[in-house]
Amino acid sequence: MINRRTIPRRTFLRGLVGGSAAVVGLPLLEAMLDSHGEALADGSPLPTRFVTWFFGNGVILPRFEPAATGANYPLSDQLQPLANVRDYVTVLTGLRNRCEVTVTHHEGMTAFNGYTMTELSGLFSKAGGPTIDQLIAAKIGQDTPVASIHLGVSKHLSVMDSGTTMHALSHKGPNEPQYPQFNPQQAWTDLFGAFAPQADDRALRTSILDAVRDQTAALRKKLGTHDNQRLDAHLDGVGALEKKIEATAPLCALPDKPTETNTDINGVEPITAVNAVMSDLLVYAFQCDITRVASMLFHGGAAETVFSEIDIWSGHHNNSHNPNSEELHTGIVHIMGRFADMLEKFKASEDIDGKNLLDTSIIYCSSDCAEGWTHSIERQPVILAGHGRNKLIFPGIHVQAAPYPMSDGNISDVLLTVLQAYDKSATSIGAGAPMSTTPMEAIMGTMF
Numbered sequence: 001m002i003n004r005r006t007i008p009r010r011t012f013l014r015g016l017v018g019g020s021a022a023v024v025g026l027p028l029l030e031a032m033l034d035s036h037g038e039a040l041a042d043g044s045p046l047p048t049r050f051v052t053w054f055f056g057n058g059v060i061l062p063r064f065e066p067a068a069t070g071a072n073y074p075l076s077d078q079l080q081p082l083a084n085v086r087d088y089v090t091v092l093t094g095l096r097n098r099c100e101v102t103v104t105h106h107e108g109m110t111a112f113n114g115y116t117m118t119e120l121s122g123l124f125s126k127a128g129g130p131t132i133d134q135l136i137a138a139k140i141g142q143d144t145p146v147a148s149i150h151l152g153v154s155k156h157l158s159v160m161d162s163g164t165t166m167h168a169l170s171h172k173g174p175n176e177p178q179y180p181q182f183n184p185q186q187a188w189t190d191l192f193g194a195f196a197p198q199a200d201d202r203a204l205r206t207s208i209l210d211a212v213r214d215q216t217a218a219l220r221k222k223l224g225t226h227d228n229q230r231l232d233a234h235l236d237g238v239g240a241l242e243k244k245i246e247a248t249a250p251l252c253a254l255p256d257k258p259t260e261t262n263t264d265i266n267g268v269e270p271i272t273a274v275n276a277v278m279s280d281l282l283v284y285a286f287q288c289d290i291t292r293v294a295s296m297l298f299h300g301g302a303a304e305t306v307f308s309e310i311d312i313w314s315g316h317h318n319n320s321h322n323p324n325s326e327e328l329h330t331g332i333v334h335i336m337g338r339f340a341d342m343l344e345k346f347k348a349s350e351d352i353d354g355k356n357l358l359d360t361s362i363i364y365c366s367s368d369c370a371e372g373w374t375h376s377i378e379r380q381p382v383i384l385a386g387h388g389r390n391k392l393i394f395p396g397i398h399v400q401a402a403p404y405p406m407s408d409g410n411i412s413d414v415l416l417t418v419l420q421a422y423d424k425s426a427t428s429i430g431a432g433a434p435m436s437t438t439p440m441e442a443i444m445g446t447m448f
């Protein structure tokens with residue numbers, strides 16, 4: 001039975017900004033739950049989110065793989081940036097990518113879909129089938145205004161490779177790449193723009209919080225203590241973001257488009273800044289249930305991204321061809337640091353029932369090869385972050401399919417396990433040799 005304090009999931013605060021309507025979406029609140037707090041008031045399950053996160057050119061396996069397996073595994077040199085989210089991280093090593101064709105870099109993308117590439121011609125290829133994010137979006141994307149969002153950080157993509165396999169992380173199929181958006185302002189528009197009316201005159205705009213003050217006060221009377229605390233934190237986040245954002249009519253806690261446009265300054269990409277803003281947008285989109293599925297292409301496979309912001313002036317792809325390069329190692333640590341930045345934002349963002357976004361999400365992270373100088377896809381590592389409401393094991397573990405330098409198993413087993421966390425009816429993923437029909441029991445959680 002719905003009690004008197006229940007409010008609809010899609011409740012908005014509305015007001016006027018300089019004569020134009022302004023709208024702020026709300027995070028999930030306890031007042032939107034059923035009487036047991038285990039589902040939404042309409043009986044639908046609490047949302048679980050999913051992200052794929054990609055970085056190019058592999059790792060240095062002896063410096064990346066943990067020295068011991070199981071729980072309480074030690075973080076390696078290249079995994080040290082993940083220390084603050086250690087409990088939420090499962091590392092999978094020694095797995096075999098069973099892609100049937102070797103091109104260099106292209107075959108590594110099979111780790112995101114379980115299909116061998118198609119239409120091969122030199123360094124041209126297309127994805128052989130839908131990626132894991134799109135399979136999940138097909139299952140849960142209809143529940144949100146945006147089925148899935150695709151973001152990018154470094155604009156450098158391989159100039160030697162063509163087709164779609166290397167230029168898009170997400171694919172609905174061989175001819176439907178979902179290209180990443182590298183401009184945070186456009187990413188904001190893609191997520192929130194449909195809800196934000198055009199303002200008449202910038203000089204007349206006022207704070208979005210002032211515009212919804214009356215409705216906020218009325219809403220507080222319907223909420224309990226915990227929900228009011230969550231509402232305070234949510235609106236505090238709106239106020240903080242207003243300092244980084246131009247002022248126009250907003251939606252879902254974002255006052256307006258970020259000022260960041262991912263424009264190089266004296267030839268230097270603002271990688272850390274863009275990664276932070278994209279992560280912020282994703283956090284707010286998840287909290288406000290605008291979307292539940294995303295992909296993040298941090299930097300392209302075989303791409304010469306230059307980490308000049310940490311004083312590395314050579315291309316990362318070129319560095320990956322030298323296993324003894326300290327610049328390669330430093331670059332990988334930098335990449336893992338930016339991945340950790342996003343995970344820490346997820347951990348710091350409270351979701352319903354006191355959980356955080358790592359509790360309610362699964363993030364699948366991998367690369368296009370195991371090590372760049374060999375282009376090998378043997379022992380291609382996977383990092384799983386979050387547990388998706390206990391669908392995956394928590395705290396995280398290290399699973400090693402085979403001792404270094406060998407490989408075994410099928411990397412697509414990880415994909416199937418993740419897919420089944422969102423779609424219990426799924427019995428396989430992929431096709432041909434990379435196909436999997438056997439989920440990985442070692443990483444299943446208590447609610448799988």
